[in-house]
Amino acid sequence: MIWQRMRTAAACSAAFLTLLSAQPDARAQSSGTAREPATVKLSPTQQKQIGLQTAVLARESHPEQFRAYGTVLDVARLTDLTNNYANAQAQLQTAQARLDVARLAFERARDLVQSAAMPRKDAEAAEGTFRTDQAAVAAADSQVKTLVATARQEWGAVIGKGIIERSPQVVQLIEREQLLVQVTLPPGVTLSEPPRLALAQASTRNANIELRYLSPAPRTDPRIQGVSYYFVAAGDSGLLPGMNTTAYVPSGKAYQGVFVEDTAIVQWQGRAWVYLRAGPETFRRHPIRTDQPISDDDYVVQDIPPGSEIVMRGAQVLLSEEAKSELRGGGDDD
Structure with a gap:
């Protein structure tokens, strides 16, 4: 967008220079002291030639923005955590199922030993399997809890909970839908x-x-x-x-101000300016503050006089002609 506008401004400048060479009477007239911006004068024909557009913009309420x-x-790490948590949960469920089977086998063997229907060594083997599966469940549960804590520490409570629950929000992030x-x-x-x-x-x-x-x-x-x-x-x-x-x-x-697009703003001597219509054929550069951005190029401006007619297209051409006028004036002084 910015390069397109620069090319448009350059084309307008070229058209304006051609127009000036065809109409030598067109001049940028300076009024006021040296510290004040010059008044640029363009005939209606010249304004049309460069595509100059103006508008009176009303002050409105706008949200203040930082x-x-x-x-x-x-989100590769988010994906890894989600998959790791799902795997750890599956391992925990598998270990728990094995433990349930081992518990039943151990309890049955214990009862059989007490009734002398099973050798003690078989009961001890059943108990060993039961204890091993108990340890596996504890390890799997610890892994799950570690991943839960890691998810919350790395991504916060909301996304951490989404990882645990595999929420639609987390799935959309993993699948790059968001x-x-x-x-x-x-x-x-x-x-x-x-x-x-x-x-x-x-x-x-x-x-x-x-x-x-x-x-x-x-x-x-x-x-x-x-x-x-x-x-x-x-x-x-x-x-x-x-x-x-x-x-x-x-x-x-919120605050009151005028929304100004970047096409109306020119940069000169380290400051931002707009051009205001001073008469049917004259325009004067006016300083503005750009501390309330709407985007990288557009601003809400508070220091434009009410009812001012702002140059929305063609401001860069006016600045170029004003600069040329100052150079001509400097040459006359020599």
């Missing part, structure tokens, strides 16, 4: 309650990816040291195991 850090986990994403908040950020939903982005897709809350994570990402949660994403979301992604987690609060 930019967090997501990692798509490889992906497990660990989302870690920035250090020092805490939430009053876990978020039900979050958003993520993948380099393979343009759209935001919905993440559904699953459980607290039993450990943090060691690189970030923040509070972590487990979320699940659709298996066909474009995320891949081992992939790092930016996640956007709602804080539970």
Whole structure:
């Protein structure tokens, strides 16, 4: 998406330069002091030529979001634990069945010995088998309990229970119908309650990816040291195991602002700006804060004057012409 928009902006710039060479009277006029952004002037024909589009956007209530850090986990260990637990359970059931048979044989032999119907050595052999099967059951039971504890320690109570019960959720993770994403908040950020939903982005897709809350994570990402949660994403979301992604987690609060797409935002001198219409043929660059992201490129902006007409398409061309105007002005001073 970003490369496509860069190519579009470049094409618009080329078309605009051609237009300027055909119409030498078109100029970017500077007004105000040197510290103030220049006013860029374009005729209606020039605005149409570069595909310039504007819109008046209303301030609305938007959920406040934190930019967090997501990692798509490889669930191979989850698969191993699930299979190991199933095998251990089967071994325990087999050992228990053998023990039940051995117990009956031992009790019968003991009764026969007491009635002198069976030699004592045969009864002792039956008892030995019974004791051996008792030990096998204890060992199998210990293995099952160890795997239960390991599952809960490594994956937390929710997924640990799913491993034990082989829940549909765990089966979907194993079969890659869903992906497990660990989302870690920035250090020092805490939430009053876990978020039900979050958003993520993948380099393979343009759209935001919905993440559904699953459980607290039993450990943090060691690189970030923040509070972590487990979320699940659709298996066909474009995320891949081992992939790092930016996640956007709602804080539970809301604020008023204007939603601005990345096509309206330009970067200049280390700051973010938008262009506002100042007149039928004039546009002025306006600084904005981008501390409330909706995605990697889109933001909710609070510092745009109410009723402002924002340039939604063509802002990069306006910036290019403004920069050229400043260069021309610098040349005149020499």
